[in-house]
Amino acid sequence: MSLPLRLLIAFVVWLLYFLLTYNGCRDELCYACGDKGEATTEAVQPSPDSAMAAIPKYPIYFKWADTKAYTNENFDSLRQVVLAGMKDKNILEITGMYFEGEPKPDGFDNQGFARAEQIRALFGNAIPDDRVRIRARTMDEEAGVRENPFSASGFDWIVPEEKVAETVEELDDRIIIRFPFGSTEKEYDPKVDEYLKKLAERMKQTGEKVTLAGHTDNVGEEETNQRLGMQRARAIKGILVGFGAGADQVEASSKGESQPVASNDTEEGRHENRRVEVRLIKKQ
Structure with a gap:
């Protein structure tokens, strides 16, 4: 060449x-x-297996079996939004969420209460303690939550008088029906019967199923509360079947006193813990 x-x-x-x-x-x-x-203009996408992939989504996030509340750069914005809801007499309900498979931390009935306390600490003195109510709630476990960060917090400004009067409460994924102390009969409320009747009609038409989980406060023996929770769930099952739902479409179980959603140290909290949670299993 x-x-x-x-x-x-x-x-x-x-x-x-x-x-x-x-x-x-x-x-x-x-x-x-x-x-x-x-x-x-094109965001860098982390690999699906990377735990960092979930972090930007949640201003407050948690890790499996870990009570610590982690935050990212969006937390200040969330904090401002929450504080903007504070009026003259309302109370902030902070709900910490958890999965049934997570271990119970020392000093708390469940991970939910521990997480709610961690979330409350993030707001410091911006909200007086007497205007904060701590709650807990279970979540359905989904693939990846044991390895990746997840959101486990909820905020709701409520008027105390209105909250106490509720015997049926609608959440995103369940209905809560409350019971008087030591009773297997639900508190009388036309809204409860109306909801159960509509639910039974839907079940007849679609063949969908429901799960009923009975809960109690912590007054009395654990074994007794386990039975009481089951009796409450079966009482609601009887109403649904009476409205025409198939008995094989309703699964009743009891959690007893093991999954409180509010503090058992007050009558108001114990009232909230005496409940049946109704969850519809939708057809895919």
């Missing part, structure tokens, strides 16, 4: 290398200087 030809090939190789490296360096330098241009 002649010398001029070798020089020409070398020049072409050098030119291609220069053009490729120049574009890459230019984008990096523009980003470093603050002129991000088009280089930042």
Whole structure:
């Protein structure tokens, strides 16, 4: 090969290398200087297996079997939104959520209460203690939660008088029906009967099933409360079957005193813990 030809090939190789490296360096330098241009319009996507993938979604997030509340750069915005809801007499309910499979931490009935206390601490003195109510609630375990961060917090400003009067409460994924102390008869409320009747009609039409979990406060023996929880669940099952739902469409169980949603140190909290949770299993 002649010398001029070798020089020409070398020049072409050098030119291609220069053009490729120049574009890459230019984008990096523009980003470093603050002129991000088009280089930042496409977010970098972490691998699905990376725990970091979930963090930006949640201003407050938790890890499996860990009570610590972690935050990211969006927490200050969330904090401002929550505080903006404070009026003259309302109370902030902070709900810590947890999975049944998580171990109970020292000093708490469940991970939910421990997490709610951690969340409350993030607000410092911005909210007086007498205007905060701590609650706990279970969540359905989904794939990946034991390895990846997850959201486990809820906020709700409530008027105390209105909250106490409720005998049926609708949440995103369940209905709560409350009971008087030591009773297997639900508190009388036309809304409860109306809801159960509509639910039974739906079950007849769709063939869908429901699960009923009976709960108690912590007054009395654990074994007695386990039985009482089952009796409450079966009482609601009897009402659904009476409205026409199939007995095989209703699964009744008892959690006894093991899953409180409020403190058992007050009558109000014990009232909230005496309940049956109704959950519809929708057809896929």
